[in-house]
Amino acid sequence: MFKFLLLAFRNVFRNRRRTAMTLLMVGGGVAGLLLADLVGLDAATLTFLVISSLAAALMARLRSITLTFVAAIVIGLVHDLVTPIQSLTSYRDMTPFVLAALALLALSRHQGISLSREEA
């Protein structure tokens, strides 16, 4: 659902150009229109949504649009597949966070000391 937002997110982190920012705004706006039917319109829910959509962008390590797209679909699928399982259903909102954390840990295994403090 919020893939537009994700794509734009990735862009804005990758190259801080104005085009990326514009894309983020447009993407966010379209995502907002599509989301209006799905979630309640209150500030807390929508902020939380940004955090969880960030998870998908993180899974692609903020580097690839395609991967972000795939990650978002995987997150959505896992989230909905877990729903019927009784013991996990109340924890299903954790899906984006857990998947993103696992992906980050798995992907950043072989990392030496970097010289600049900004680079991850």
Added chain:
Amino acid sequence: MALDTARITASAPKRSPLHMPPARALTRIGILAVLLLFVLLALPQVLSLYYIDAMTQAAVYSMVTLGLGVLVGRVGLYSLGQVAVMAVGAWAAARLLFATAQPFPLVLLEAGLITMVAGTLLGLPALRMRGLYLALITLMLAGAISVVLATTNFPNGGHGFLGYDSASAHVPAIRRPGVAASDPAYFRYSVIIAIAMFLLVLVHLRTRPGRAWAAIRQSESAALAAGVNTTFYKLWAFALASFMTGVAGGVMAGAVRYLYSITFQPQDSITLLAVVLMAGAYSLWGAVLAALLVQLLPALLNNWGVPADWLTILFGLGVLQALTTAPRGLADQVPKDLARLAGLLRRPARQSAPPEGSSR
């Protein structure tokens, strides 16, 4: 040793009293003592219960902002999950307070240690990352913790590991220490605990860990080359911050007496980081200021009938301002600006103007 401290922390704005003229150091300690006495003795007499409540929250949050200040300002680790860590501390303290009859300070210590273990376990894998990724992974973990807490709920005197009884009609309040049953007394109690935490951090900063952290913040590779065990000291910083945040959670549990998962929102961690950067992550005063901004200011605004939501905008602007023009935050900038203003005001009176920008 003292020389070492001076050299490595030379870039930090906090000047050690050891290197000040003794008279000035004494004045400083005197002012601090008077201020503390005022907060401990006079404030609870003057303030209404509403503001005492807000000040208790500020005391609690000063421990959280202090931990975040150590992570961000001293070591350069950006964590966006501190509110979730505090929730863990609050959960542990509430569970222990319901399950056992241990004295309150012991429970606080245990809650701090439990949170320390949890926070260090979370920090262990996160240490592989730095900068943006570290911030984001802590945000993810905070999101996960908040979902778990929303499901399991905080203990309310029930049985079992979770201690939550959804059927209980009468929910008992979380108990407070015997000496601090009333709100003003509990305010004093939390201020004293906050002071203990500040002293703990001060001891750390003056000794070996503080020097190691300063070295890591300057350059991790240089610190490594100089023989500093960077992983160990980064974990130590995580452990210390988690411990203090856990204790803060415990004090919080006693302050509000009924805990709800809605109190600990993951997005609050983001606001908290913004406020810490805005108030000044590099000094201990910054932690106090940040706590006042994040807890007392909303209470003031509510009292004046202004929606506290405006603060989100204010904090956003404030952090932008801090990052662009005053990287050391309000705690460093305001005294400087005041000194400059005083200099400007004095100039017409006396022709010889004092040198500008001389702080203190």
